[in-house]
Amino acid sequence: MQLYGEEIGSRLLLGTAQYPSPQILAEAVKASGTEIITVSLRREGVDGAGTGFWQLIKELGVKVLPNTAGCHTAKEAVTTAQMAREVFGTNWIKLEVIGHSDNLQPDVFGLVEAARVLSDEGFQVFPYTTDDLVVGEKLLEAGCEVLMPWGAPIGSGQGLRNPDALRAMRAHFPNVPLIVDAGIGRPSDACMAMELGMDAVLLNTAVAKAGDPALMGAAMAQAIKAGRQGFAAQMMERRDMAVPSTPILGMAVFD
Numbered sequence: 001m002q003l004y005g006e007e008i009g010s011r012l013l014l015g016t017a018q019y020p021s022p023q024i025l026a027e028a029v030k031a032s033g034t035e036i037i038t039v040s041l042r043r044e045g046v047d048g049a050g051t052g053f054w055q056l057i058k059e060l061g062v063k064v065l066p067n068t069a070g071c072h073t074a075k076e077a078v079t080t081a082q083m084a085r086e087v088f089g090t091n092w093i094k095l096e097v098i099g100h101s102d103n104l105q106p107d108v109f110g111l112v113e114a115a116r117v118l119s120d121e122g123f124q125v126f127p128y129t130t131d132d133l134v135v136g137e138k139l140l141e142a143g144c145e146v147l148m149p150w151g152a153p154i155g156s157g158q159g160l161r162n163p164d165a166l167r168a169m170r171a172h173f174p175n176v177p178l179i180v181d182a183g184i185g186r187p188s189d190a191c192m193a194m195e196l197g198m199d200a201v202l203l204n205t206a207v208a209k210a211g212d213p214a215l216m217g218a219a220m221a222q223a224i225k226a227g228r229q230g231f232a233a234q235m236m237e238r239r240d241m242a243v244p245s246t247p248i249l250g251m252a253v254f255d
């Protein structure tokens with residue numbers, strides 16, 4: 001998969017928040033085989049991480065996709081992205097402009113505004129957006145080359161709330177990398193996203209809050225691979241009626 005011209009081997013992008021400890025985070029990252037982790041510049045010093053967290057991130061040897069989690073206006077997101085570029089030395093930014101505190105849905109107006117400003121400044125923007133085609137078009141016009149539609153509200157673990165909308169996005173944007181971001185709760189959700197033809201999945205809570213985060217990281221990776229293979233293999237259409245799987249020719253003769 002190519003993201004902004006970079007070849008990426010793993011289709012799983014992993015968040016780094018809410019792990020029981022930095023060590024468990026490191027184990028989960030390794031077990032998942034991810035090549036991209038997303039990190040919030042505004043993260044609180046929880047998890048006993050402190051400044052050691054940044055050292056750990058460097059030692060993991062994976063690409064960092066800084067994010068603007070916690071930003072509620074375009075202005076805040078732009079400033080946070082500019083700081084992240086200084087800190088992490090990358091033009092990549094996962095752009096979040098949160099519009100509502102109940103479901104953490106994106107403020108798509110602020111998102112498009114911030115995406116335009118950041119793209120003009122040379123950022124390569126990964127926008128966390130809704131599954132709306134018109135917003136997707138506006139983000140591409142603003143300079144984004146990747147879209148990250150939500151599966152369900154962040155941290156809800158509800159899976160894919162609207163598979164039809166994701167299917168429509170795939171059909172409408174056949175050549176744009178689509179990464180489902182947020183709401184994945186279990187491996188089958190991640191697999192389904194890939195079966196719908198998504199290019200990748202970004203998830204955090206499902207792994208961080210699993211009983212065994214490293215094992216869940218590995219499970220998610222396998223599910224994503226299986227879903228991708230299923231999509232590539234072109235799955236059969238569902239049917240309303242039964243069709244015998246064993247064709248019968250004539251009648252059996254027993255005497």
Ligand SMILES: CC(=O)[C@@H](O)[C@H](O)COP(=O)(O)O
Nearest residue numbers: 015154155182183203204205
């Ligand atoms: C870490 C991060 O970027 C989240 O904002 C992201 O949207 C993941 O959501 P889940 O925690 O629901 O997987």
